[in-house]
Amino acid sequence: MRLCFIGDSLVNGTGDPTCLGWVGRVSASARRRGHDLTVYNLGIRRDTSVDIAARWQEETARRLPADDDGRLVFSFGANDCLTANGAPRVAADASLAHARAVLAPAARRHPTLMLGPAPLYVGDAGPRVGLLSRAFAALCGELGVSFLDLYTPLSAIGLWRLETSIGDGAHPGAAGYALIADLVEGWPPWRQWFGE
Amino acid sequence: MRLCFIGDSLVNGTGDPTCLGWVGRVSASARRRGHDLTVYNLGIRRDTSVDIAARWQEETARRLPADDDGRLVFSFGANDCLTANGAPRVAADASLAHARAVLAPAARRHPTLMLGPAPLYVGDAGPRVGLLSRAFAALCGELGVSFLDLYTPLSAIGLWRLETSIGDGAHPGAAGYALIADLVEGWPPWRQWFGE
DSSP states (O other): OEEEEEESHHHHTTTOTTSOHHHHHHHHHHHHTTOOOEEEEEEOTTOOHHHHHHHHHHHHHHHSOTTSOEEEEEEOOHHHHSEETTEESSOHHHHHHHHHHHHHHHHHHSOEEEEOOOOOOSTTOHHHHHHHHHHHHHHHHHHTOEEEOOHHHHHTOHHHHHHHHHTTSSOOOHHHHHHHHHHHHTOHHHHHHTTO | OEEEEEESHHHHTTTOTTSOHHHHHHHHHHHHTTOOOEEEEEEOTTOOHHHHHHHHHHHHHHHSOTTSOEEEEEEOOHHHHSEETTEESSOHHHHHHHHHHHHHHHHHHSOEEEEOOOOOOSTTOHHHHHHHHHHHHHHHHHHTOEEEOOHHHHHTOHHHHHHHHHTTSSOOOHHHHHHHHHHHHTOHHHHHHTTO
16 A cells, blocks of 8 residues: 655654654554555645645546555645734645645545644644634535544644644644554544444 | 765665665754754666766756755766676676766865665676776775775675565665664764765
């Protein structure tokens, strides 16, 4: 199985001293359970839904041969909510349009999962992330793409806020990435990919 | 510092149960020594020098903002040497032309390092890898790009051959990736990037 993880800095694992991020953690765990995986981490810092829409097809097509079992995991949206020049970098309705333009064709081509954006503590962006996460959940429901809400559970965990606040307000350390990995590992759609 | 590692399956870390590969190992080690790194792993299985030449500029430009300290580490060539339809997938003179077309502009744009291909044990490709590694070393000398010979030291390590032979002949396990990481960590041009 070949998996492409497409998203922003949280997919990249930015700030994790182990250089695993949640992607490395869930992938190594699947390998320990006996599954043969090839993992392509396509997280890019500061990427918005606009950036993801522009590159996902080309970058995943290079990595997923037609004769292999390719899978897609998306996670983005937090950077859309950051304030630039007094407004969100990408307005919510545009974020939703871009997410639809990505997820609908992706899900027709490969088994596809979507993780919502995680809570961040940068300027006034925080509440917008929660709203966008709920809107993404509704969109994914409509498209038949399984959606994992990170915003709600991570907002309730003090360690998440503590680690991201010690950092730059958006990126946790090793413990925060382990928290995300735990949420993914406990998510039935992820386990079902491995027949578990 | 933002680093792009561009190459083939050995850059990707294919077959490593820890999902770190040598890229994750040397990056986590640099973080432990106090350096702030963002790492983009752009290794793709089966990529030849032709594939690298076609994608490196676009994929690294998306990941290295002009106002940040971007660095490039290349490693490719082994897939060029694999036999397909009775001949190497890419002939040696073409491999060299593609490597030149990649490394010359890369080194003008960012600090750039090149690692040679590692020994593999697939069909009759093995000796060709050794020859191509030497040719790449000469090319890099001409271009002023520091080159790390993996072929010579790894060929002399029984554990490398053992692990790759247990696997598919081309990919080691965790110990083999740790061997590459050790060679990179002991390489002065790599350490000099961090002022060490």
